[in-house]
Amino acid sequence: KQEVTQIPAALSVPEGENLVLNCSFTDSAIYNLQWFRQDPGKGLTSLLLIQSSQREQTSGRLNASLDKSSGRSTLYIAASQPGDSATYLCAVRPGGGKLIFGQGTELSVKP
Amino acid sequence: DAGVTQSPTHLIKTRGQQVTLRCSPKSGHDTVSWYQQALGQGPQFIFQYYEEEERQRGNFPDRFSGHQFPNYSSELNVNALLLGDSALYLCASSLGTAATYGYTFGSGTRLTVV
Numbered sequence: 215k216q217e218v219t220q221i222p223a224a225l226s227v228p229e230g231e232n233l234v235l236n237c238s239f240t241d242s243a244i245y246n247l248q249w250f251r252q253d254p255g256k257g258l259t260s261l262l263l264i265q266s267s268q269r270e271q272t273s274g275r276l277n278a279s280l281d282k283s284s285g286r287s288t289l290y291i292a293a294s295q296p297g298d299s300a301t302y303l304c305a306v307r308p309g310g311g312k313l314i315f316g317q318g319t320e321l322s323v324k325p
Numbered sequence: 326d327a328g329v330t331q332s333p334t335h336l337i338k339t340r341g342q343q344v345t346l347r348c349s350p351k352s353g354h355d356t357v358s359w360y361q362q363a364l365g366q367g368p369q370f371i372f373q374y375y376e377e378e379e380r381q382r383g384n385f386p387d388r389f390s391g392h393q394f395p396n397y398s399s400e401l402n403v404n405a406l407l408l409g410d411s412a413l414y415l416c417a418s419s420l421g422t423a424a425t426y427g428y429t430f431g432s433g434t435r436l437t438v439v
Binding site for chain 2: 218245246248250255256257258259260263265303305307310311312313314315316317318
């Protein structure tokens with residue numbers, strides 16, 4: 215059974231820091247992995263999609279890597295800003311249409 | 326370009342009642358999935374609709390049912406509501422069922438069962 219874990223559950227950093235969020239999954243048989251951002255009480259905003267054949271994807275200050283064989287992905291945020299404060303969720307697509315989500319990392323960036 | 330639209334945004338129902346939630350996919354998308362997100366948890370997959378048929382289902386009881394219309398919009402119905410059904414219900418759309426494309430999520434419907 216595929217399980218997705220995100221560590222840490224919460225993170226507080228001062229503005230300007232570079233930071234890394236971690237995501238691990240138990241079964242390497244995935245089609246892709248997607249990182250999302252969720253503001254309190256809101257829906258999910260897609261940040262990056264990495265296909266199983268890819269190693270990383272970049273968008274602005276965000277960089278996501280995927281190591282399928284070890285069951286790990288990281289989301290790197292450069293020069294963090296207070297507006298980056300949100301919960302970050304990773305989800306794997308093991309097959310069919312469903313996504314399996316981690317519980318998220320709640321990020322707080324202090325001015 | 327409109328994204329995924331969900332209605333209503335908030336809903337309060339009494340235990341035992343029935344509820345219908347609605348979703349319009351992003352323009353150009355034809356596949357709709359539904360997720361339930363309890364407070365402090367990651368979303369849990371309920372089911373996916375493509376070509377007006379349920380294609381995959383998560384571990385949810387038969388009280389949860391759905392429908393997809395010819396215009397690709399979708400409804401989620403929950404019967405005999407329980408207090409534990411209180412959650413944020415998210416709709417996600419995509420193009421086809423291949424894994425080439427990612428998912429676009431709506432803002433969700435907050436359901437409170439009292």
